[in-house]
Amino acid sequence: MTLRTVISAILLLMGMFIFLTSVIGLLRFKNVLDRIHAAALGDTMGIFLTVLGLIVISNSFYQAVKLALVVVFIWLTSPVTTHLIGKIELLTAGKNYTNRRNIK
């Protein structure tokens, strides 16, 4: 048990804890906007802590760079999907969901 393993284990456990809270929120909340808030928790801090833990125990420099690129990619794409879901929710809130022609 080196120091690196301990640090990465702590980081991974923290990431898993954040993912757990995110999943519980996703299941327990009732509105779409609340659920977006809960899902964004895992996509930002959870993935960051998990990948940071993996970077700490990674063997080579290139492996660490690839893992960091994963975080950059998710931080680029996840807000866009969240934004789109929120926008559609804003447009369709309180309207008849089964008829998609009400979206303007």
Next chain:
Amino acid sequence: MTYNSSDNHESKWEKFFKWVNGEQALDSVWEKELKSKILGKRQKRHKSIEDVIDKINAQSKKIYIFFSIIITVTYIGILLYTAVLLPEHGNELNPTNNEVSQRYVENGVNDTGAVNAVSAMILEYRAFDTFGETVALFASIICVAILLKKDRSNLCPQEEREYIEDEKILNADGNGILKFTSRLIFPIVILYGVYVILNGHISPGGGFSGGAIIGAGLILYSAAYGDKNLKHIVNYNSFSKVVCGCLLVYFFSKGYSFFTGGNHIKSIIPKGTPGNILSGGLILPLNICVGAVVACTIYGFYSYFTKGDI
């Protein structure tokens, strides 16, 4: 081409002829004429028709539950009995550790020139299997096209309204964030897909996974910018040419040994040094063919399910 127009002077034969030609939707006939007649007759005969239907439903539900439990328990028993008879995991005397897998591991690089043993297996030793998988994808996209392809000149009024509204939504400058992000990400996604396809015989990957990545990139572009901007590259003409051409190339490079016999490991192209990009004989062109077919299929599914056309 008018819908819901039924003149009273038409004979039954004319109505049937119109219905066969698709000019008069069946629903409208059902709604207007037949429904009231048939249901009215039935309600006269059985005043409490809903009670009868409820009774039949309750009976059939009991039978359904009974048989579903019996079938499920039987299958669970069969599967558990088979699982008990399976050999122990990790035992070196298992029947899967035979001379075939040993040959793949030991002679794979010498026979095919590909470092990735999985690629060597699926595209050299078992190229027929992969050809069958690719043809299955082709057949599935043809089925989807048969079922979902819309004729733009022959839409019913509601579909036409939906189509016009879709065009309006796409042309509006509403989703600038999505457009900006997809402009950043789209080239990277396509580049990564090409890398996965071209490195299929060196590193994990290959035609199927790389084609899926490229198809996802095309879907992203189509969702952000609309299919009009993609139309001069990916249209029905180029789609069918690419898919059929790739399948034909695959067939002619691997299919003739079906008639001549032999294991068909000797390829026309020299193997090269294992580990280089230009090595592995026919594996690289076959990976490109499979990747093109998979990318076209995935984009075609998306396009047919959302817009009804490519």
